[in-house]
Amino acid sequence: MKRAVAQAAVVAVALAGLSGCASGPVDRRALCTGFDELGRTLMTAVGGIFDNAVFSSADDLSDLAERYSGTDLSADAAALGKIADSDETSGTELQRATRQTATVCGHPLGLGTTSYADTGSGYGGSGSYGGGYSAPTTSVTPYTQPYTQSYTSAEPTTAADNAPSDEAAAQTTLQQQVATDRTSAEALADRWVPQLSSKNDGLVADGTTYDQRAIWADFTTTRQTYPSALLLWSGDYSSFTKGDFWITVVNTPFTTGAAANAWCAAENLDADHCFAKLVSHTHGPKGSTLPR
Template sequence: MKQLISRWPALATAVVIGLVGVAGCATGPVDRKALCTQFDELGNDLMSAHGFFDNSVFSGADDLSDLARRYQGGGLSQDADALAGIADSDSTSGMALMNATSGIAEVCGHPLGIGTTSYAGTNSGGGSTRADGGYGSYGGYGNYGGYSTPTPSTASVPDPTYVPDTTTSPATSAGGAPSDEASAQATLRQQVDTDRAQVDALGDRWVPQLSSKNYGLVADGTTYDYRAIWADFTSNRHSYPSALLLWSGDYTSYTKGDFWVTVASTSFGSGAEANAWCVAEHLDADHCFAKLISHSHGPKGSTLPR
């Protein structure tokens, strides 16, 4: 990824950019599939680049910049600006492109050039359902920086850093679900506090991770607020009554510290065994994979994708 990638000479570059300009005239919002298809194409171009005369990388960056700016889930303007800068430059590198696409990588579920996007079980308007709370050890790159969580499509209060709260009594509806956002947030906090001892008992063991959601995440056609995150947890617990909820900020094995994460309570000595559990339960790779729970192990090497 340190290889320097350069353009054709100026005349050929002008021709390429002119063609891109004609192709890139579309307007209006784009869905996850359109965004991630171009993201995967750019990754393929990057991996097959041979240094000088690799204009496909620059035109692909320009196309992806346009799609990121129009992504209906929002939150990708930083990536769009960075990609536009690369598209206008004379040279770039694999690491620069990975840094420029870190938000898009979160939506698509894998870093640039490492793996491909899964669309199984998702609708075209959704975002990534990777339950990692960060990339962990995808391809050995860990957290390569530059990411900003997609912002919610509806106005609400941002999620603060989690602090255990024993003073708020959640309000619930007749069906037992939290009746408002403040109550849902308090309910999530109480569940984390309730489950903490059991989660800590899984320390330095591999578990099947079933879900991770943070405030404003767009996934499977849903923009997640606190009530939606609570509903996601209870849905998983309905299928797996012993499932546990944790806050990623409490554990050093997570790249990002602002995710509500649901894990199965069954632990294993290896990631392969945890992934075998996912397969046996007929859960797809976006909704179940192996995660190491630890207070001392860093993110690198703590995730084993399927």
């Protein structure tokens, strides 16, 4: 009995020590631990982000961002604080609210985790508040280049900034983008993803008659909102009915079509502009699309 009381006293002292650090500056380890926790909480929220855990994690990260001793993260802190006080949010809103924090931690929210070379205990001691650890390395496979570009650019690139001059140039640009995204796309094989767009030359949709330049503009505009967007050529996969479409998907794989459709619903995207698609080299078109 005395031993149990003594152990409880030790725990109480440890917790008191942690709370004493709650108002002081935090370093990258503490910041990125909170960032990764918000990402994990976000990725487990299904069917709409109303979970108290998401808002609690956002509030915790807001506090850490406000107290971060490196780069000024006050904008992220304010945006996260606003979300924490709201009744509803989305993955896109949370990604936008953590742009600068993502740069510090080296990966987008919910995609990959930050790892460290040292074996510090996390909170408390030199491994948490000031010094004592090496710079983090980031594991984001298969989430690579598209995310890195999104979070290192000071100003977002618009479609007009790199619009091809003619149809031939646009087709070449589209082909180059497919090649750039191929490694990440291959990692999605036999997984369900949210499909955001399917366009080919001459298609009429949403009041637009699409040519190659319009298709490129559609992709780049989509990627401004969803930095994880990848461009696929339907002819490279067996799960698409037609082989001559440029396909835009989100680089967020799911094990079921229902989970991919839940992501679409959480983003408030309608059924015509977001639905579950199985990306596969072996599965046929039948059963590879799950409408909402």
